[in-house]
Amino acid sequence: MRKYYLAIDIGASSGRHIIGWLENGEIKTDEVYRFPNGAKSENGHLVWDVDALFGSVKSGIKAAFEKYPKIQSLAIDTWGVDYVLLSGDTPVLPCYAYRDSRTEAVIDKVHGVVPFEELYAHTGIQFQPFNTVYQLYDDLKSGRLSGATDFLMIPQFLSYLLTGAKMHEYTDATTTGLVNAKTGEYDKEIISKLGLPGTLFCDLHVPGTPVGKLKPEIAKEVGGQTEVVLCASHDTASAVEGISMQENSPYISSGTWSLLGMKVPVAITDENSRKANYSNEGGVGCIRYQKNIMGMWVVNRLRDELCPNKPFPQIVEEARQSTYGEYVDVNNNAFLAPQSMKEAFDGAVKTKPQSEADYFRCAFISLAESYKAALNELRINSGKDFNTLYIVGGGAKNTFLNELAEQICKINVKALPIEATAIGNLKIQIKRG
Numbered sequence: 001m002r003k004y005y006l007a008i009d010i011g012a013s014s015g016r017h018i019i020g021w022l023e024n025g026e027i028k029t030d031e032v033y034r035f036p037n038g039a040k041s042e043n044g045h046l047v048w049d050v051d052a053l054f055g056s057v058k059s060g061i062k063a064a065f066e067k068y069p070k071i072q073s074l075a076i077d078t079w080g081v082d083y084v085l086l087s088g089d090t091p092v093l094p095c096y097a098y099r100d101s102r103t104e105a106v107i108d109k110v111h112g113v114v115p116f117e118e119l120y121a122h123t124g125i126q127f128q129p130f131n132t133v134y135q136l137y138d139d140l141k142s143g144r145l146s147g148a149t150d151f152l153m154i155p156q157f158l159s160y161l162l163t164g165a166k167m168h169e170y171t172d173a174t175t176t177g178l179v180n181a182k183t184g185e186y187d188k189e190i191i192s193k194l195g196l197p198g199t200l201f202c203d204l205h206v207p208g209t210p211v212g213k214l215k216p217e218i219a220k221e222v223g224g225q226t227e228v229v230l231c232a233s234h235d236t237a238s239a240v241e242g243i244s245m246q247e248n249s250p251y252i253s254s255g256t257w258s259l260l261g262m263k264v265p266v267a268i269t270d271e272n273s274r275k276a277n278y279s280n281e282g283g284v285g286c287i288r289y290q291k292n293i294m295g296m297w298v299v300n301r302l303r304d305e306l307c308p309n310k311p312f313p314q315i316v317e318e319a320r321q322s323t324y325g326e327y328v329d330v331n332n333n334a335f336l337a338p339q340s341m342k343e344a345f346d347g348a349v350k351t352k353p354q355s356e357a358d359y360f361r362c363a364f365i366s367l368a369e370s371y372k373a374a375l376n377e378l379r380i381n382s383g384k385d386f387n388t389l390y391i392v393g394g395g396a397k398n399t400f401l402n403e404l405a406e407q408i409c410k411i412n413v414k415a416l417p418i419e420a421t422a423i424g425n426l427k428i429q430i431k432r433g
Contacts, residue, residue, distance in 0.1 A: 003433075006064050006074035006226070007425035008057060009235060010155075012256050013038055013300075015053075017060030018419060019068050020426035027426055029419060032067055033060035039097035047094040048154075050084060054161050058222055065224035073429050075231035076155040077238045077421060079256075080175030080281075081132050084157040085139065086150040086166075091157075098130035099337050106138045114193050117274065122190055124181035124269040124280030125174065128292060132176035136196055151200050155233035162228050163212035169230045170204040171237035174282035179204070181267035181280050181287070207232045207284055207428045229432060231425040232284050239392055241284045242424030243416065249388040250378060252371065253420065254395025256297045260374045261290020268381060276377040284428065289382065291374050294330035296395050298363050301341035306356045315360055320400045324358035326351060327366040368404040375409055388412045392420035 007018045017033035035056040039046040057076070064071060085092035096102060107129060111119075116127060125131065139145045152160055153172045160166050173179050173186070178201070180187040186201040211228040219225040232238040239253040240263070253259040267280035267287050281288045303315060328335075328348040338344040345359055346352055353359045371389075379385060389411045395401060396415040406413045 003072045003430075004068045004070065005426050005429040006061065006068075006071050007231070007422040007429070008060060008074060008076040008158075009238070009419070009422045009425060010037060010053070010057075010076065010078040011235065012079050015056060015060070016419075016422070017064050018422040018426070019064055019071070020422070020430070022430055027423055027430065029422060029426070030067075031419075033063040035060065039099060042094060045094065045102065046097040046100040048082065048097050050091065050093070050095045050154075050157070054158060057158055057162075058218070061222040061224075065222055069224060071224060071226045073227045073229045073432070075229050075233070075425050075429055076158050077231055077233045077235045077425050078154045078158075078172075080153070080172055080234045080236070081128075081130055081135070083132060083135075083151045083153045083176075085144060085148045086152065087147045088149055092144060092148055095154075096135065098135075100130075101337075102138050103129050103134035106141060107134055109141070110134055110137050110194065113195075114190055119177065119190065120274045121269055122180055122187050123174075123177050124267040124273070124287075125177040125179075126277040126279035126292060133178050133190075133194070136176075136178075137194060140194070140196060145197060145200075148197070148200065150202075153233070159211050159228050159230075162214055162218055164215055165212040166202075167209070167211055167230065168202045168204050169209075169233045170206050171232040171282040171284075172234040173204050174280075175234055179282070181269055184282070205230055207237075208432050229429060231428045232282075234281065235421045236290075237281065237283050237288065238424035238428070239421040240288055240424065241427055242418070242420035242422070243390050243392055245390060247386075247388065249386050249390055250375060251390040251392065252395070254295055254391055254393040256295050256300075258293045258295035258367065258371070258395065259290050260293055260371060260378070261288050262378065262382065262384075262386075263287070264289045264382065270381070272377075272381050276381060278377065278381060284424075289378075291377070293370050293374055294335060294367065298330055298335055298341060298366070299360065301338075302345075302359055302363060305340065305342050306359060310356075315356075316398055316400045318357040319360035319364055322355065322357040322361040324353055324361045325365070326362055327369050328362065330363070330366045330370055364398075364401045364404055365408070367401060368408040371405050372409045375411065386411075388414060391415045392418060
């Protein structure tokens with residue numbers, strides 16, 4: 001009898017519910033639900049509406065049961081870094097979004113207690129101003145941790161709402177900057193030095209671990225009962241698991257961000273890796289030695305500003321026809337969350353683009369140049385050479401960007417325009433049986 005599984009894959013801008021099953025040795029998929037997602041502005045901060053997010057999760061499960069009455073299991077993956085604090089069973093809101101600027105005031109304070117060199121030596125996690133370690137330290141200093149009994153990363157929080165079970169999953173936990181790269185558990189020394197409550201940091205569970213059945217009231221609401229399990233709940237970890245590689249080549253998971261890296265057996269935490277800001281994040285039976293670089297965020301924000309109603313294929317084709325040749329450092333903080341992405345580009349080039357197509361061509365060239373720089377660092381730091389680059393995710397559909405990547409990086413690009421994250425999520429569930 002065919003078994004059906006549900007992958008709930010939620011990104012920073014949208015979420016999707018995808019049913020998967022095994023057929024002739026291949027994973028087949030059917031997207032049964034899709035919903036928009038995004039941070040909202042509230043009292044001067046960027047926050048996630050977790051109530052609305054959970055409502056969308058339940059609506060998608062209901063849609064899945066309407067089409068597939070019997071579902072073996074479900075698993076949830078999301079972006080990393082963000083979390084919900086709990087006081088008992090009550091969420092401590094708001095749930096801040098990683099792009100919020102609240103950590104700016106505490107980064108130096110954290111490094112004053114634990115220098116970044118020490119943080120990196122312990123955890124192997126690259127510096128990002130939104131890393132969970134800085135968010136939690138801001139919570140500590142603002143008093144938000146007073147009375148907090150738990151913190152759950154977003155996918156585990158959603159699983160908890162479905163089942164009532166509070167669990168921490170390894171791959172997502174590594175994005176906190178608080179997991180020891182050698183032991184694969186929370187680093188008690190770092191946590192103690194920062195004064196964070198040790199009781200918040202529970203045992204970590206690997207992908208494939210069962211969480212529990214749907215709570216009876218949830219099962220009644222969605223129209224069916226199933227088991228919730230842990231996948232690689234950091235979406236990039238699931239995406240990497242979903243890539244079918246003939247060799248261990250570099251990959252880019254291309255979405256809002258571009259996650260560029262390769263699988264390694266043990267963490268690489270040397271000085272070169274720290275200076276190049278490479279991260280050692282948890283994978284399924286491996287370490288994902290990768291770098292968080294700019295992705296389609298800059299392109300999407302340009303589109304919102306310049307031509308929100310123009311079809312994306314038309315944008316790509318017009319950029320292809322443009323002759324504009326400059327590029328910018330898209331990993332500069334100026335492009336992280338500007339009020340105007342157009343003005344951010346204007347301020348970084350010598351010759352101002354003259355058309356919409358020029359702006360997009362500049363953005364695509366800039367992304368390809370950032371790939372080149374990261375790949376050169378990867379060769380040096382890993383001591384490995386390679387001639388193939390796998391690209392998955394939404395950006396893999398951009399044929400012009402793929403062509404630029406081949407030309408600029410001088411590498412063979414294998415673009416797989418598949419739902420790699422959902423496939424990786426499903427692969428873990430199917431492996432359980």
